[in-house]
Amino acid sequence: MENFDNLCKRCMNDKGEAKKCPFCGYIEDKEKTLEGIKQKLVLQDKYIVGNKLSENSEYISYIGYDTKNKSRIHIREFFPVDICVRCDDYSVKAQKGCEGKYENLKKDFLDYFRALAKVRDIDAMVSVYDIFTQCGTAYIISEIIDGISLEKLIKKNESPLSWDIAKVLFMPVLSALAKLSRAGIKHLAISPETLIIGRDGKMHISGFATANLRQYGMFSQCELYDGFAAPEQYAKDGKLTEATDIYGFTASLFFALVGFAPKNSIERNTDYRILIPIKTLKNVPPHVVSALVNGLNIDYQQRTQSFENLRDELTETSAKYIKEHDNEKSDILEEKINKKSNVKWIACSSFVVVILLFGLFFGFLNFNHPQSNQTNDVSLRESNISENIIVPDLVGQDFDKIKEIASENNDYEVFLSEKVFDDNVEEGKIISQIPQSGGSVKKGSSIVVTVSNGSQFRELPPVENLSLSYVSSLLSKQGFIPSKVDEYSNEIEPGNVIKYKDHTPGDKLEYGSTVVIVLSKGQP
Numbered sequence: 001m002e003n004f005d006n007l008c009k010r011c012m013n014d015k016g017e018a019k020k021c022p023f024c025g026y027i028e029d030k031e032k033t034l035e036g037i038k039q040k041l042v043l044q045d046k047y048i049v050g051n052k053l054s055e056n057s058e059y060i061s062y063i064g065y066d067t068k069n070k071s072r073i074h075i076r077e078f079f080p081v082d083i084c085v086r087c088d089d090y091s092v093k094a095q096k097g098c099e100g101k102y103e104n105l106k107k108d109f110l111d112y113f114r115a116l117a118k119v120r121d122i123d124a125m126v127s128v129y130d131i132f133t134q135c136g137t138a139y140i141i142s143e144i145i146d147g148i149s150l151e152k153l154i155k156k157n158e159s160p161l162s163w164d165i166a167k168v169l170f171m172p173v174l175s176a177l178a179k180l181s182r183a184g185i186k187h188l189a190i191s192p193e194t195l196i197i198g199r200d201g202k203m204h205i206s207g208f209a210t211a212n213l214r215q216y217g218m219f220s221q222c223e224l225y226d227g228f229a230a231p232e233q234y235a236k237d238g239k240l241t242e243a244t245d246i247y248g249f250t251a252s253l254f255f256a257l258v259g260f261a262p263k264n265s266i267e268r269n270t271d272y273r274i275l276i277p278i279k280t281l282k283n284v285p286p287h288v289v290s291a292l293v294n295g296l297n298i299d300y301q302q303r304t305q306s307f308e309n310l311r312d313e314l315t316e317t318s319a320k321y322i323k324e325h326d327n328e329k330s331d332i333l334e335e336k337i338n339k340k341s342n343v344k345w346i347a348c349s350s351f352v353v354v355i356l357l358f359g360l361f362f363g364f365l366n367f368n369h370p371q372s373n374q375t376n377d378v379s380l381r382e383s384n385i386s387e388n389i390i391v392p393d394l395v396g397q398d399f400d401k402i403k404e405i406a407s408e409n410n411d412y413e414v415f416l417s418e419k420v421f422d423d424n425v426e427e428g429k430i431i432s433q434i435p436q437s438g439g440s441v442k443k444g445s446s447i448v449v450t451v452s453n454g455s456q457f458r459e460l461p462p463v464e465n466l467s468l469s470y471v472s473s474l475l476s477k478q479g480f481i482p483s484k485v486d487e488y489s490n491e492i493e494p495g496n497v498i499k500y501k502d503h504t505p506g507d508k509l510e511y512g513s514t515v516v517i518v519l520s521k522g523q524p
Helices: 101-119 151-156 163-182 242-259 278-283 286-295 307-314 316-323 328-343 398-407 468-477
Strands: 047-055 059-066 071-078 084-086 090-096 128-134 139-141 148-149 195-198 204-206 354-357 375-381 388-390 414-418 430-435 441-444 443-454 457-459 481-487 495-499 506-508 514-520
Touching: 047 071, 071 101, 090 101, 101 128, 101 139, 101 514, 148 151, 148 414, 151 195, 151 242, 151 414, 163 204, 163 242, 163 307, 163 430, 163 441, 242 286, 242 307, 242 414, 286 307, 398 414, 398 443, 468 481, 468 514
Parallel strands: 354 375, 414 443, 481 514
Antiparallel strands: 047 059, 059 071, 071 139, 084 090, 128 139, 148 195, 195 204, 388 441, 430 443, 457 506, 495 514
8 A cells, every 4th residue: 555644634635744734724743633533544455534524423424535546535434422432442332232223223324325325326416435344333435525515605605596596506406316215215414504516516415314313313413404304303203205305405495595594394383484585586486486385394295295296396397388378277286286285375474475377376475584574565477577698608707807797787696606726727717607608597697606716836936136015015916925034135225125034936835825035134
């Protein structure tokens, strides 16, 4: 096996001989051990275990490195903290009297991820590609998706997504979840934290775990995401079905479109209203609002029952068909909605009364927003009529200028997904966008972009005999943090730069590094 001693245990990049990692800033303590596995433990003679990423009642997650494929990985270690202990040799064993339960839970853990591994080719899913037992426990090896969670994306931009953008991101995920369901696999934790927008511009599903972790009863602390867990997950005997995942998916779509989570599903047992701001209501198509209501029904039997049905409800096909056959289809569609939601549409109160689709009454929807006192009647059909635009090509353009243009013309909004280092794209330029250029979207829609931070390592420019103000400006533009020390000089005029303190022109330093320049005080 090769020597991988120079791998940073936090980001798994090669930091060379540097004590401080130039990629993530982590300073490794050679004597320090993790709360879980000891650093530099190698599994299966090829997986190097790095720092702990997270933990829950079922497993501990670590970043790792696959020495065969030369890639970063995600390692899950089965560790049901309620019933097991860590031994001195870092193996894991059941607590006394818990041996049977430990083995049963481990079997569930292995069976679940083996089923996932069989369908790892499904698009939009974080793939599992190795499963094994070692050190008395079980390990799952899966890929790492570089990107940003849906939760962080919305919070960073302080604004929800338009339906045109959300549709591009969510519909492939919906298809993936439909395939998982047909394979008998439930996720049970779909949320803005477990949906990752990768650098490829696609949304990926992460955060897989067994049903034991995603329902009250088995562990002392289950892992449920507030606002996104269905009510049946809070009951020990609650029936978990495909409709449970539909609740989490629909709640996540609601979050993306509205900007905040639905109320906790237990609270909605006594107040089952959905809170949608009027501004969002005007910009979201009626059939999408209808799908949100059906997917968030607190009664799992009345909720949308399959992802295939949810896909139909979220597409415009049904809405267009109704438009063409309004009279003959009204009764059929009303019967469909009544069956799905048991007419538990949100009761009429002091907010918006919405009449859906050309006078067809689907019950009355009370949409409320906690920060608004406004009462208004809005026709969803009328509010959905808007001008379309062709998506512009933003790739390669300056992000700040595009933001300025967007704010002036109001044709579209620009969302920043993330900034990444790229040796081939100038700093500040747009690397990729969603949706891609050429398509048609409603005026005012959002375009999600990834922006270059430029090269991560940059060359120090010549500075000898240049003024302090000029050199400081030059280094700052290069992404360095200038600092100075004073020194006497017989050759360099007072106030001009003599040299770098610890470097020479041409040296390459990481973006954001502090650079010390020596400033002349003149002759002694």
